[in-house]
Amino acid sequence: MIRNKIIYLFILLSIYTHHSKAQGLVEYVDNFIGVRDQNTSTVLGPQLPQASITPSPQTASGKVNYDMDGYIMGQPIRGFGQLHVSGTGWGKYGQVFISPQIGLATGANAHDSEKTNEVAKPYEYGVLLTRYKIRTEITPAEHSAIYRFTFPKSDSANVMLDVSHNITEIATVMRGADSRFMQGDVTFTSASGTEIKGFGTYTGGFSDGPYNVYFCIRLSKLPSQKGTWKNDLINSGKLSEKLSNKNDRIGAFLQYKTETNEKIYLKLAVSLKSAEQATAWLDAEIPAWDYDKVKSQAKKTWNNELQKIEVKGGTESEKRIFYTAAYHASVMPRDRTNDSKDFEKDVPVWDDHLAVWDTWRTLYPLKVLTNPQMVSGTINSFLARWKKYGKVKDAYVAGRDMGVEQGGNDIDNIIADAYVKGVKGVNWDEAYQLIKHQANNERNGISYGKPDSSKIYKELGWIPAGKMSNSVTLEYAYNDFCAALMAKDLGTEEEYNKYLNRSKQWINLWNPQAESDGFKGFITPKRLNGDFVNISLKKNWGSWKDYFYEGSSWTYSYFVPHDFEKLVELSGGKEKFATKLKYAFENNLIDYGNEPAFLAVHAFHYGGRTDLASYYMRKLMRERFTENGNMENDDSGAMSSWYIFSAMGFFPNAGQNIYYLTGAAFPSIKLRMDNGKTLEIIAKNTSDKNIYIQSCKINGKLWDKFWFTHQDIQNGGKIEFVMGSTPNDSLNQ
Template sequence: MHLNFKLLLLSLCACTSLALAAEPKLAQWRDLPPWLRSSAEGPVGDATPLAGGGTVIGPSLPFGSIHPCPNTQGKTNTGYNAYKPIFGFGQLSVSGTSGGGAYGHVILSPQIGLATAAGSHDSEKSNEVASPGYYAVKLTRYDILAEVTPTHHTAIYRFTFPSSEDAHLVLDAGSPRRSTDSGELTIQPDGTISGTVTVSGGWLGKPIPAYWVMQTSRRPIAFGTFLNDTLSAGAEREKSVKPKDRFGAYLRFSIKADEPLLVKGAVSLRSVEQAKKWLDTEQPKWDFEGTAKSAMATWDRALGAIEISGGTPLQRQTFYTLLMHTMIMPRDRTKDGPVAFGDMPYWDDQYTTWDTWRTLFSLMSLINTDMVRGNVNSYIARHQVLGRVDDAFVGGAGGGTSNAHRQGGDNPTNVITDAYVKRIDGIDWKAAAAIVKQDAENRREATYRANGWSALGTLNSPVSHTLEFAYNDACAAVLARGLKMPEADAWAARSKRWDHLWNPETESQGFRGFVQPRKSGNSWLATDPTSMQNWTGPAFQEGSAWIYSYFAPHDHPRLIALHGGPKAFVTRLEHALTKKLIDYGNEPSFLTLRLFIDAGRPDLCSYWVRRAMNWYGPFKMPGDDDSGAMSSWYVLSAIGLFPNAGSDIFYLNSPTFPKVALHLANGRTLTISAPDTSATNLYIASATLNGKPLDRAWLRYEEIMAGGKLEFTLSDKPTNWAQNAPPPPMEFSQRRTGRSTGCHPTIHSLTFVVDCLLALSHSGSGGSQWTTQDIGANPKLTKGESVRGWFRLKRQKPPVKK
């Protein structure tokens, strides 16, 4: 059965107020499992069977600024716990995050009677309905049906009360999850409430101001304000006096059961005037149905970028739920950032780039290049206005981490280079290169800049930081070579020094050789390679020596050689996976399963990818969704294309669905077919690209973007397909001049030679291994057509395996 995104829309019998849910076009999807609570959080935070990686259950538009969400008591990053009563609806949220969340400003609470104190108006719920662009729930305490649907910067609510002379709408300006620093509001007799509030707390801990305007479809019969426990009937203004004050407003209405109250509001991070402008332009009418239909149509276009056929209902539901999660954050707040940004591109809620550079941006480079372009141009704007580009950027604030500006590595460099090698247009590359240069020359840790590795005590998690800095340098070198920057060779050389932290004597579970922390005097600090470390290290961030000993995305031949060569590498990686020493549900291991392809075993890649995908579902994930990073991992794995982000390489694995139509951002379509795919038929026996045999387990970005047909024949037994093919090249291809997707014949010839040398480097066995060493770009190529570089072979003794 062919499927599009509308399987996510619900039509639960007890809640039928949304007219569009009855359209025949949607009825055909009602036999599919509901998406309801695919993002709900359980009673102890995110660890619950209903959790979808801590994502927001409320509706939004793709990369929209506003994200209304029901709120419950307790500390959760989204503000919502599926098992607790609802006390109101917040307007700003972060999705799929850990570390403290953010926002929670401007809570709307419909109720019968008036209760403003915290915990005094919570309501049990029923008939909860959720879809990407619409949310509804019955607040059973008051018998109120609450519905909400968004535009990019605004939301419109429809509250259906029972007949009452005492219907109230309470606006709590602050955040019950954060610390309210200051704020003020104004009420007009027609029911308009506007104001500003600044809250602190959450992961970055920086104050985040928000400005809002709310309007009601009918005039209240009474209104007032509150400050903590003090009500002020008839008051038109209120403001906080000290930090942590609770302040807000209330409106009273006389309502009949068949007369819903509409409330529309806009929230800006710039000014009240800007919020009013958003409200006037995006919600000029009181049209709830029209807004909902428009939101659904927007999601139809966004999720329609990938059409799938076949698979089980659960697989289809999982796929589209997670695809939707890839389009929540970061958020496009162009013209809504701080005044200094003016109309410059401004993308907010980068929470964090350490997560999203690995999968999310590469996925969008296939289906939404506008998103990639917007984010890189936003980096340029932030660099010009703020003087730097932080890895984390939430609510207009960067920094705030223990390492001043990064979670791990200088990851905007990877996003910039990924866009560069994929030839995303509309970007000032010299301005982008200034960001890359600043990070490489000034912001990497000092001992890393000097030596190519960070010593213990220089910063948290020096081993994992070294590995990530090395990849940052490799990406920076690719950009620099394309732009003829003089620093290119130095950065490329420094990117190869990560192996100074490889201790060939460290032993664990019968294997020798692991990355380990080194002291400033070059002596080693012995650690247990199986020991998992958290955010603060001391040696590894969110990982162990086992995990990070597989992380060198730019230097896989060297990595494999240090493990003892392809055969030993495969044996050790299978051991690590079998013994659950690799956390492939967390970012440091996102690429690890694809290393089987570099080692000549694509069959094992497909096998372990399918195993890993079992951790995902519409109601579950192996961890926080991390701003769509985890969801992107699943989506890319399901269609059989997975990036080595920062390069133009996509690894292949067996697709989950018999047919995938990948509608590319350039208007072409790549049809991926695997008609015999199943839970057991997961090994690739053969493949063709546009009718020609494909004997390698990777494609270049330009091959994908050319469109056409990628066809797989699958088997239920391991095969030798592509086992003798060259592994993916490790010196990333340079951005060529012009817009042609073709390649100069000389480049094709050199590529073949380099690939053969790389293949030779993997074919050794016994007492020595051949490895490749980059000695610079080809000086004979001109006009920016530098290929992956000349290579020489050198012999090297492999580490000893006990």
């Protein structure tokens, strides 16, 4: 009996594996990864790579961070919004809210429905709303989506639109955020009653200021009744409604008489520019009522994207985690070119950066390899924003900058990373002028707002103890190093030396007497008079608080991406450096749930312990990435990109042209670059136990360094690892 069960399970696994291969790599993606674990906060609904629209279910509230994506496992479904952010620590959007019903309930929480038979893939979401016995399915295009509602027999089947709904307004009560529906209207624009247009103006969520969301909606069937609603008043036959008073709620409805299993289609497009633009998107992207055609195209698009990195070997679970990470690393930021009132036709607009403080470290270096047009588009969008607004902040959402940055001027790092790796499609002389502007006119600190505040960091050498003073100083130092890299080729010798010298100022915050757990030497706050502040070195200071942003001194004392050799020297040499770092990892003193720690594991290389870099990298992969999620916010794909690089066996020091070697987790990986070249990665004997590099060849040459340059792989090639179960120092010669 046991033998028969094993054979049966083997057959099922073989069928599943064959099905996944036949259907393409997209079938490995599980949209519930990152949703099962609420902290990861990835969006559940389908979307196309970097596309503007993200149709997704929303549920009743139930957690403090509900304003991230609007969906909570186990909660009744409230309806379906068209715009969302994914994996973020603070939310946005949720508008153009659709609720299919039997009967008509317009109250914000009056139409929640339990659910069953829920499926979620990158190209389609489907669920049965058990309260109404309505099957709802969605598949997306770039700016538009099509819904397929399968109704039961009813004389009162309804599709309700709520214009006032937005996720962050729900969070107002929960978090005290200033989020609200400010103005808007909705109008039936066709004589048949099957087309609705309108807009809303909203505030709240990440980034500053109000923003508009416009829409065009069409339905496949003539309604038996139609109308609008305001608050609790349903106005059958009324064709237009608008907000009159603060806190008004408005919307529209279409009612039908349906037969059993009758299908009614709804297609819509959303624009941040105008209803006319939304209409144009809808006409161009979904001209017919062919749901399956849109779905097929969405599936094809994702297979084309995901096949850029093809892994072989490993378990089915490992492939699901890997390809779901690849999916999450391909949804934000969003390409909103030609969808902004602020920019002319075809001027690049890359939106929904929440924020580049997260994504510069891993997401953009990954896209340099797999989607350089996204990288050049982002940089050209930076240039356009600078020309238009005179500033480029790290958070830019719904076409609005957020005035205060989470850390340094980190767009500089994205620009420098692309420059040193030879990304095409950017006027690099113009890009350097933006970098120089940042270096000369920004670097202002967080707690200072005076016109001359940038002099504090530049002339003093550090930002005096205060809000995020240490983390911002460290990031400014690295921003200056990135500026120096570009100035060396594109600027003057004076500019190069100025920025390079400033990049070394981080040492001003190194306190050799600061002590924790028997180890001395840490980054600590420093007053204006030069005195160090005595703090708890293990404390995570939180967001927008004193000294460090979302981290401790232990974590940030390893954030010197450009000066690890000096850090090793200050720490007493390689052996002491590696011993202290190992202690930190063994005792959870470095928060690897957040981006400032990303390079900490690779600091082992500089202590002569590449084996420990491999060990802790695999340990982090195993413990922090499961089929539930990443344990912390995915941060717009930053965490997922970390996983992808770690699985491939090399990791970027973003802003520079070097990668660190740690050994691949899959026996065979093919990375297909945009230039048509392929990088093949072979890891002989790799397994859960064989995690250490025994030897490495790059393009046939035996390698004895723990790093290589982008130029070594920019035209494809081969990295060959031999992996084993015991440490080896072949790369620390």
